[in-house]
Amino acid sequence: MSEEQEKVLSFQLTSNPNFTVRTPESVKHATAKHEEPKPKPKKGFLSRLKELDPKTAAANTPLYYEALTDVARDVQYFAEVEIGSNMQKFRLDLDTGSSDLWVADITCKTRRRRFIKANSTSFKPVKGKFQISYGDGSAVRGFLGQDRVNIGGLVIEDQVIGLATAQSMSFSNDVIDGILGLGFNSISCMPGTLTPIDNMIKQNLIQSPIFSVWLGRSTDGGGGEYRFGSYDAERVDGELTWCPVTVKRYWQIKCDGLFFGDVDLQLTSDVIVDTGTTLVIVPTDVAKAIHNHIPGSYYDENNGWIVPNTPEVANLPGFQLLLGGTKFEVIMKDLMREEVEGKEGFVYSGIASSDRITTWILGDVFIKQNYCVFDLGQERVGIAKCKHPVRVQPSILEQMKVAAVATPSKGGKCTIM
Structure with missing residues (x-):
């Protein structure tokens, strides 16, 4: 592989301590x-x-x-x-x-x-x-x-x-x-x-x-x-399923079925694959159909759909969408979000409802589980279950090194390298 082909831009992960999840x-x-x-x-x-x-x-x-x-x-x-x-x-x-x-x-x-x-x-x-x-x-x-x-x-x-x-x-x-x-x-x-x-x-x-x-x-x-100009085949689990774009505005494709575990919810719609949206957003009747299979979940007037933050809920199978003849999963790990203020024991659901939209929106909650390829030439979206990298814990030596850098010496200033 040439030097040009090996060119990779890498950005260190950062966090914003003042950012509030809403x-x-x-x-x-x-x-x-x-x-x-x-x-x-x-x-x-x-x-x-x-x-x-x-x-x-x-x-x-x-x-x-x-x-x-x-x-x-x-x-x-x-x-x-x-x-x-x-x-x-x-x-x-x-x-x-x-x-x-x-x-x-x-x-x-x-x-x-x-x-x-x-x-x-x-x-x-x-x-x-x-x-x-x-x-x-x-x-x-x-x-x-x-x-x-x-x-x-x-x-x-x-x-x-x-x-x-x-x-x-x-x-x-x-x-x-x-x-x-x-x-x-x-x-x-x-x-x-x-x-x-x-x-x-x-x-x-x-x-x-x-x-x-x-x-x-x-x-x-x-x-x-x-x-x-390409996709990472190493992140694709199996083969890509190609879904034609139904309306050339957003990346809008056809969903031929919605399931919760093994239960067919008998619902279909066009869906939009949207990296700029955090959640999966669907009409109210669809949100109800999904949350009916999450015990203890309900719609709160001030906070939208919320679910119990319990091991029982975390172990549920999540829901699946039938796209291009293949089922693609959204796991409960991605549906259980931040804690709801004033509602102890509850977290926000990764599924939200709105009757102002006519198509379902598959935001980052969906994309985190499924690798997506957007093809303008043939006006289609390729989807496959995503292979996520294995998280490697830093060694004890590396942790000590980080701690030493972040700890100020007596009388000095703390410098984060």
């Missing part, structure tokens, strides 16, 4: 994002893509990785992406449920990182403005520009970027600095522009028009990884 807020944001989208079909080079074999690409393409850091109990995953000639770094949410790239402009009042266009010699102004509003009250707006974007060593030239001059408090206080959308360009809020993945293909930066993702669990070491 499952109900995640539900509001996700349902607003997917509520009655207005498709804007566009013709172009994507319709002329060659049907390349993703399996061949997985073996032959240069390895472009973007390592992820997960926040709190897998509420969010972000990657550090560089923008501009001077490589300004931003923590971005790589989101298959949207299609635009935006960060805060230097004029924006926010505690997050901001883009300074004057410091980038490759920046070009673009006529136009953008605005994204959500039903939960969050919003972002600003103007457009073009610049170089480095995602895991893959450099996109002249990518259209939204530069936010104003954003709601929820964004200003967030861990992330912006969003990089990986959905279809028909849902772009910057019409007439190419999305980042469109440009990767148009500029011949990737061998095959695909990207893939695995998401780690915080309880198993966290992290995660995106690959562009």
Whole structure:
């Protein structure tokens, strides 16, 4: 393997001690994002893509990785992406449920990182403005520009970027600095522009028009990884099941059945595979059908669906979705989330309900268990049970070394290396 093929960007896992997990807020944001989208079909080079074999690409393409850091109990995953000639770094949410790239402009009042266009010699102004509003009250707006974007060593030239001059408090206080959308360009809020993945293909930066993702669990070491132009066959348990996209807006596919253990719940729907949503979100009747098989769970008006934090519940089989003729599991480990304040002995469910959506949303709770490959060329999603890395406990010597570094000497300052 050549030096270029071995190129891997690695990011040390970090934690944010001030971040608060808020499952109900995640539900509001996700349902607003997917509520009655207005498709804007566009013709172009994507319709002329060659049907390349993703399996061949997985073996032959240069390895472009973007390592992820997960926040709190897998509420969010972000990657550090560089923008501009001077490589300004931003923590971005790589989101298959949207299609635009935006960060805060230097004029924006926010505690997050901001883009300074004057410091980038490759920046070009673009006529136009953008605005994204959500039903939960969050919003972002600003103007457009073009610049170089480095995602895991893959450099996109002249990518259209939204530069936010104003954003709601929820964004200003967030861990992330912006969003990089990986959905279809028909849902772009910057019409007439190419999305980042469109440009990767148009500029011949990737061998095959695909990207893939695995998401780690915080309880198993966290992290995660995106690959562009290939997928990691070592993370695929068995074979990929390919599911055609039913509506080319989000990564929307058909679910032909829903099961809890061996019980067929007699429910079907289209589903959206969305890395930018934390939970699995379904209509109320579907949520009821699932939670009916979790003893002691119920819907709380203030907190949504909650489940008992007991060994009996933890040992339940979880639920399965029939996608492309294969059952894919969501285990109870991923359905039992953070503790509910004021409800001792209960945790939030990884399943939320909303009747404002017409399709089920399979967020990170689903993706943590199932490796996903997104194929723009053939407009399909490949899914397989994910092989997660074995978490290796540090040796006693390594633990002592870390403790020694983190412990201040008498009269000195503590330095974390």
